[in-house]
Amino acid sequence: xxxxxxxxxxxxxxxxxxxxxxxxxxxxxxxxxxxxxxxxxxxxxxxxxxxxxxxxxxxxxxxxxxxxxxxxxxxxxxxxxxxxxxxxxxxxxxxxxxxxxxxxxxxxxxxxxxxxxxxxxxxxxxxxxxxxxxxxxxxxxxxxxxxxxxxxxxxxxxxxxxxxxxxxxxxxxxxxxxxxxxxxxxxxxxxxxxxxxxx
Numbered sequence: 001x002x003x004x005x006x007x008x009x010x011x012x013x014x015x016x017x018x019x020x021x022x023x024x025x026x027x028x029x030x031x032x033x034x035x036x037x038x039x040x041x042x043x044x045x046x047x048x049x050x051x052x053x054x055x056x057x058x059x060x061x062x063x064x065x066x067x068x069x070x071x072x073x074x075x076x077x078x079x080x081x082x083x084x085x086x087x088x089x090x091x092x093x094x095x096x097x098x099x100x101x102x103x104x105x106x107x108x109x110x111x112x113x114x115x116x117x118x119x120x121x122x123x124x125x126x127x128x129x130x131x132x133x134x135x136x137x138x139x140x141x142x143x144x145x146x147x148x149x150x151x152x153x154x155x156x157x158x159x160x161x162x163x164x165x166x167x168x169x170x171x172x173x174x175x176x177x178x179x180x181x182x183x184x185x186x187x188x189x190x191x192x193x194x195x196x197x198x199x
Contacts, residue, residue, distance in 0.1 A: 028187060031065045035180070037154075037168070038072030048073070052173040054166060054180035062187045063161055069130070069154045076118065076132050076169040077154055079182070081125025082162030086179065089167060092122035093174075100172045107171070117171040127164055128156050158184040 036055040051073050059067060069077050080089070090098070097111035111117040116134065133148035158164065161184050168178035 028062065031061065032068055033059055033061055033065060034068045034070055035059055036072065037069040037077060038075050040072050049176045052168065052176035052178040054168070054178060057180045058183065059180065060183045060185065061158055062185055063159060064187060065158060065184075067156050067158065067182060069156065069166075071130075071150070071152050071154060074116075074133060074150050074170065075130075075173060075178070077128065077130030077156075078119070078121070078126060078167050078169040079128040079156060080165045080167070081127045082160065082164060082184075084124050084165050086165060088124055089119065089165070089174075092120055092124065093171070097171060098175060100175045111171060119167065119169045119171050119174050130154050130169075132169075158182060160184065161186055 036053070038051050039053040039055060040051065061067065071077070094110050096108050097117065101107055106114075107117050112120070118132070121129075131148055131152070131154060133150065164182040164184065166180045166182060167174050170178075
């Protein structure tokens, strides 16, 4: 009698797990999407707008998918929180900093500290702040320090639906329009694309 009761209990537990297993099996697999962060002229010299692009400029993924940002050259990835608009970022940049000066002229001091001014984060929500090769990495976890190399991959997991603005936080690169959008949809609805309706 006791064995029969245990068998019935196990059968009930297995039956309750079956829909969960079926749902997991039916959901699409997580994907890894590669995005070019810099157009491939892997150089650090100033005045290199040909490298200041994110390709594609719109990426569609599902919740839980991963975006590998393949960084080519000196760039700083910043992903803002869901709903932050391009106009929000431009609003926190001083007017005199919105146009790149023609060498030998330089940015005024109000644009940030030399050698390269960085777009201020202000009070805007930031989802991911990338590696800044001008600053020494902080010790601590993860055990391997992130690479400040000019050519590297930074991996970002998108765990909630929404529309995320991605910029290069190096001010002259941002001024050259180095930004893109990651559109994160509930699982099963995403795909990669390149629409042009921005902000």
